Amino acid sequence: MSTQRKIYVDANATAAPLPEVVEAVASAMRSGLGNPASAHRAGGEARRAVEKAREQVGRLIDGAFSEDVAFVSGGTEANNTVLRHFDERIAAVFFAARCEHASISRPLKRADQDGRVIWLDVDSSGRIDAEGIRRRARAAPRAQTYVLAIQAANSETGVIQPVEEIVTEFRSAYDSAFILLDAAQAVGRVRLELNKLRADAISFSGHKLHGPQGTGALILANSEAVVSPLLYGGGQERGLRSGTQNVPGIIGFGVAAERRTEEFLAASVTLRAIRDEFEGRLRQHLGNRVTFNGAVAPRVPNTSNVRFADVDGMQLLALLDARGVMASQGSACSSGRPEPSSTLTAMGLSTKEAFSSLRFSFSILNKIEEAVEAADIAAELAKAIAR
Numbered sequence: 001m002s003t004q005r006k007i008y009v010d011a012n013a014t015a016a017p018l019p020e021v022v023e024a025v026a027s028a029m030r031s032g033l034g035n036p037a038s039a040h041r042a043g044g045e046a047r048r049a050v051e052k053a054r055e056q057v058g059r060l061i062d063g064a065f066s067e068d069v070a071f072v073s074g075g076t077e078a079n080n081t082v083l084r085h086f087d088e089r090i091a092a093v094f095f096a097a098r099c100e101h102a103s104i105s106r107p108l109k110r111a112d113q114d115g116r117v118i119w120l121d122v123d124s125s126g127r128i129d130a131e132g133i134r135r136r137a138r139a140a141p142r143a144q145t146y147v148l149a150i151q152a153a154n155s156e157t158g159v160i161q162p163v164e165e166i167v168t169e170f171r172s173a174y175d176s177a178f179i180l181l182d183a184a185q186a187v188g189r190v191r192l193e194l195n196k197l198r199a200d201a202i203s204f205s206g207h208k209l210h211g212p213q214g215t216g217a218l219i220l221a222n223s224e225a226v227v228s229p230l231l232y233g234g235g236q237e238r239g240l241r242s243g244t245q246n247v248p249g250i251i252g253f254g255v256a257a258e259r260r261t262e263e264f265l266a267a268s269v270t271l272r273a274i275r276d277e278f279e280g281r282l283r284q285h286l287g288n289r290v291t292f293n294g295a296v297a298p299r300v301p302n303t304s305n306v307r308f309a310d311v312d313g314m315q316l317l318a319l320l321d322a323r324g325v326m327a328s329q330g331s332a333c334s335s336g337r338p339e340p341s342s343t344l345t346a347m348g349l350s351t352k353e354a355f356s357s358l359r360f361s362f363s364i365l366n367k368i369e370e371a372v373e374a375a376d377i378a379a380e381l382a383k384a385i386a387r
Helices: 019-030 041-058 075-089 109-113 130-138 163-173 247-262 264-289 313-322 342-346 351-355 368-385
Strands: 069-072 093-097 117-120 146-151 178-182 201-205 216-220 290-292 303-308 357-361
Touching (some): 041 247, 069 075, 075 093, 075 146, 075 178, 075 216, 093 130, 130 163, 146 163, 264 303, 264 368, 303 368, 313 357, 313 368, 357 368
Parallel strands (some): 093 117, 093 146, 178 201
Antiparallel strands (some): 290 303, 303 357
16 A cells, blocks of 8 residues: 555645535434425424525625525536526627636637627736726627626636726626626635625635535525526525535535634635745745746635746646646646646747646645645656756
């Protein structure tokens, strides 16, 4: 049996569940909770457990009401629910950045083919030009409804978008516009205040916060907004998401949300210290042969997207994995062929530079010592394979 130390630094993909989350899920499964839709005692206990979790999750967003929280399987389902409604039911015109998560960009494929998507450019740090929104709006085709769909923080670089400024400019152009904010990488890492964001819908996933995989939330903050469900059936989650709720998962999600709400400041400080130590150590080893993509802009505290000069990122990723360091490369596969990160190329990086970049994302379960060791190993390997 291998005794090699494993260093997991891919929290933006998923963060391991906290011990108390694991116990809460296991306890719920052992307890014999019923179907929340059932009228008997077991059903009532399940309903109360779901509603408690709804309150816990709602508190992740300052100013959100628990009754506006709908439980779904994750951010991808939440984004698809909103975007498909406005695409298929209303034929809206959409605004989105070229560096959005695939759960925003791919559902917009049909609208894009119809000429109903305005793609917003980003600067070299990956931020949308808020002042340019109104200019782009003037060139948009006429429509009944306009939808802005953006990430609060980029999943690859951690760069935080100036959401308040972007939404202000967008609403100046379209007062009744609908705003979808993908907060999967931001919630629990930066403070999100509903009255400042002015979003109509906010999506995020439980497993980015050490909750169970397969859990998420869609917050419909605008009580007048009507969104059609993806699934029809028993009308659970106020008719937005039919199907028996995943009660153990929802309970675990609630526990993870409550823990992060209570320890938000401490978690932010811890994550930033770990990330900064990692980047400082890499800089110490590699000097100007390492670049931190997007680092000139505000970032969530746990994420570092590193460009290693003259290094094949896929090769480095495999070598890191062999040494026990689990990171990721922000690239997708199409027909079995790797493609450069659309986020990094939108920021102006060349294909070669994008392929030389890896993402290291930390969680509160990491230690400073792990960040140091990961940086030492990455620097050693990068020097060995540099062309």
